[in-house]
Amino acid sequence: MKELGVEVFSASTDSRFVHKIWQAEELSKMIPGGVQFPMIADASGLIGQAYGVFEPAAGVDIRGRFLIDPDFNIRAMEVMTPEVGRNVNELIRQIRAFQHVRATGEVTPAGWVPGKPTLKPGPDLAGNVWKEWKPEMAF
Amino acid sequence: MGTSQGCVATAAGPLTAGNMPDSSTSAQPPKEERIMTVARVGHPAPDFEANVYLNGGFETMKLSDSKGKWIVLCFYPGDFTFV
Numbered sequence: 001m002k003e004l005g006v007e008v009f010s011a012s013t014d015s016r017f018v019h020k021i022w023q024a025e026e027l028s029k030m031i032p033g034g035v036q037f038p039m040i041a042d043a044s045g046l047i048g049q050a051y052g053v054f055e056p057a058a059g060v061d062i063r064g065r066f067l068i069d070p071d072f073n074i075r076a077m078e079v080m081t082p083e084v085g086r087n088v089n090e091l092i093r094q095i096r097a098f099q100h101v102r103a104t105g106e107v108t109p110a111g112w113v114p115g116k117p118t119l120k121p122g123p124d125l126a127g128n129v130w131k132e133w134k135p136e137m138a139f
Numbered sequence: 140m141g142t143s144q145g146c147v148a149t150a151a152g153p154l155t156a157g158n159m160p161d162s163s164t165s166a167q168p169p170k171e172e173r174i175m176t177v178a179r180v181g182h183p184a185p186d187f188e189a190n191v192y193l194n195g196g197f198e199t200m201k202l203s204d205s206k207g208k209w210i211v212l213c214f215y216p217g218d219f220t221f222v
Contacts, residue, residue, distance in 0.1 A: 006209040009202070011189070014218045016148075019192035022218035038191035038200060042214075050153040050185035051178040053214045061214035063222075068184045068210040072203060077180060082216040095209065 004095050011040035011047060013060050053079055067094060069102065111138035150199050151188035184210075 001008050014022070019039040028034040040047065048054030048061035055062050065086060067076040075098045078086070097108045106118040109129075119125060119132060178185055186203045202210070 001211065004209065006211050007205045009191075009210065009212045011212065011214045012217055016190050016192040016197050018218050020195075023192065026219065034194075036194060038193040038198070040189045040191050042189065044152060046152040047185075047187045047189060048214055050155075050187060051212070051214065058216075060216040062216060064214040066178060066184065066210075066212045068202075068212065070207050070209060072184050072186075072206045074178055074180050074182060074184050077178060082220075083222060085222045086213075091211065095211075099209070 004092070004099070006095060008037040009040055010035070010037060011042045011061060013042050013045055013048070015043055016041045065091065067091070067098065069098065109133045109137065148190050148197070148199070150190045154186045154188060154201070154203075184212075 012019075016039070019041065023034045023039070042048050042061055045054040045056070045059065045061065048064075051061075051064060051066060053061045053064035060082075062079065063082050063084075063086070064079040065077065066074055069075050076094050078091075080086075093113055096114050097112055100114075100118065101107060104118070105120075107121050108116075108118050110133075112118065116137065117132065119129065125132070184202065186201065188199060188201045191198050191200055202212070
């Protein structure tokens with residue numbers, strides 16, 4: 001994430017004190033030195049509410065991931081019930097795609113990964129995407 | 140970015156028009172309005188001030204302090220859980 005120029009924040013309804021001990025007792029055993037990003041204490045759930053991920057019955061923020069661009073607009077989000085974890089490679093792909101679009105004005109078709117062809121939107125492309133992009137390129 | 144080390148540290152939480160600090164000057168007391176902001180793609184991210192644990196210390200930060208950079212904000216159900 002650092003090489004992509006992305007700032008990471010994590011958030012749960014745990015207190016900062018719990019974050020500290022989690023870092024000390026478990027995270028530092030997964031990652032040497034522990035995680036280097038700010039761990040937000042959303043004890044009230046109000047931040048989770050603002051992002052639509054707070055589950056009042058359980059008092060927790062469910063798994064949600066938001067990609068925010070340098071203009072502070074949300075570009076992508078993924079919200080899941082908690083039992084399935086994230087796919088970090090897909091997040092990285094989305095970051096690279098949005099950064100490419102922002103830098104070039106091109107757009108990235110389904111299945112795009114860095115190195116694959118992009119599309120240049122415009123009147124000439126309308127109705128002609130079939131010449132540029134084949135369904136097998138989605139995979 | 141401030142620092143508060145006490146047991147109970149308040150942070151403003153979501154920063155909407157309704158609870159920005161200078162809204163108290165209006166004649167009518169601000170209605171207790173629960174957060175209605177719903178995050179949507181293509182729209183501004185809901186800003187907030189929060190207490191954080193970072194690298195051994197406690198701090199208070201605003202998400203918009205990182206405006207101008209790409210940001211990934213991840214929510215998860217709880218420390219010490221399984222996934």
